[in-house]
């Protein structure tokens with residue numbers, strides 16, 4: 001085994017191409033830290049579990065589809081309770097912050113961090129930071145106890161509030177230091193995890209015994225490496241209601257068209273999964289798949305064909321789709337939100353108007369009836385469903401176990417169905433996107449029958465550009481170049 005390390009990259013290599021992309025530990029920069037037996041040993045609920053503690057060498061492969069000669073590849077440290085912990089219960093002063101957009105399950109994660117710390121590790125000093133990163137230095141804190149959080153998982157949103165922008169690293173770390181906080185739980189999307197990474201760096205630079213744990217949150221499912229983000233299933237389920245409504249409206253009237261706009265700024269997973277789940281959708285438009293309106297093979301052509309065949313149709317469009325077309329026809333504003341994310345123009349309204357205009361202008365006028373449904377905020381403002389609740393619980397408990405065990409600078413994430421600790425750099429280095437040359441998009445095209453809007457030349461270009469694979473789909477597991485000609489049944 002060999003090991004190379006800087007503050008964010010801790011790579012351990014082993015035999016047969018084994019690579020562990022490990023997460024930092026407090027002992028990497030603070031020597032002689034005392035350890036304590038894990039209090040879970042004395043917890044009646046857990047003491048009966050055989051092998052409850054995770055073996056120190058347990059790791060989880062990123063790629064599980066392999067060939068007999070494949071290198072073992074990248075692994076992540078398996079999450080879970082350790083025999084030894086690096087904090088005494090009374091010593092811990094934890095805080096929790098939520099940043100970025102809402103997502104079903106935020107309250108469940110908060111609840112389970114609080115209850116996990118309290119019931120598993122006897123920690124009672126837990127602060128909620130009010131209103132995102134800027135809350136560290138500009139807002140009040142909220143004292144969190146199991147009683148305070150008892151019912152919050154039944155509510156949408158985040159009881160702590162959230163925000164965009166306002167990440168001032170040194171002010172945040174000053175506040176952490178001044179308050180004597182030594183475990184920081186940061187729940188948020190890609191921007192938030194980037195913010196968490198720089199907070200960790202600054203804490204390390206100051207030599208503080210403070211563990212920084214991220215919990216990835218993204219309704220768009222745009223965080224790489226992890227199988228999928230919490231709240232995603234809930235959002236897809238809720239999107240069904242809007243699609244059903246669009247379908248009922250469309251099929252009840254001659255040449256009815258239902259247009260549903262869903263979230264997905266740069267990644268069209270919600271639209272793709274909602275479409276696949278529904279089976280009532282005739283066309284799904286996502287940011288990753290360029291399309292055009294006019295001419296042969298264009299959207300208008302397809303709508304006309306579908307109306308003639310079926311008398312009605314449903315279009316699902318992700319909010320980030322077709323933004324290039326919008327900026328051609330509307331004056332591009334290039335506005336950004338406080339975190340620097342591009343503010344999108346309303347593609348749903350725009351496309352609805354363009355469809356209406358097109359059919360009104362036609363030579364042999366086809367009278368259409370278009371209904372536009374915009375449930376974008378409704379799908380993320382709801383409480384998480386049962387399976388997301390369980391998922392949130394596991395993510396939160398994993399983060400707590402990791403911080404108690406002295407790990408820091410990590411995101412708690414599910415990889416191939418196992419809880420892991422992933423270094424920040426791996427979840428922030430790129431965004432997870434739908435790969436339109438992947439099988440899942442092909443399944444979608446097959447289910448809707450829509451045109452791909454690509455000619456073969458474009459497909460070759462896309463293939464060249466889109467090396468990274470998606471996680472929800474066949475994913476990283478099929479990235480082995482040797483595997484490319486072998487069809488998978490997934």
Ligand SMILES: Nc1ncnc2c1ncn2[C@@H]1O[C@H](COP(=O)(O)OP(=O)(O)OP(=O)(O)O)[C@@H](O)[C@H]1O
Pocket residue numbers: 099100101102132133134163164165166167188189190191192193194195196198217218219220338339341
């Ligand atoms: N590169 C960065 N470095 C430090 N902080 C950042 C960075 N990018 C974003 N942040 C901070 O992280 C917080 C959340 O970022 P953002 O608004 O982009 O949401 P997000 O976490 O990406 O979630 P989502 O995309 O799901 O809404 C903000 O307070 C922002 O200032």
Ligand SMILES: O=P(O)(O)OC[C@H]1O[C@](O)(CO)[C@@H](O)[C@@H]1O
Pocket residue numbers: 100101102164189218219220263264265319337380
């Ligand atoms: O909450 P805001 O600032 O309106 O941002 C909306 C954006 O947030 C997201 O829901 C991601 O959190 C995107 O899908 C969407 O574009």
Ligand SMILES: [Mg+2]
Pocket residue numbers: 100189190191
């Ligand atoms: Mg983001």
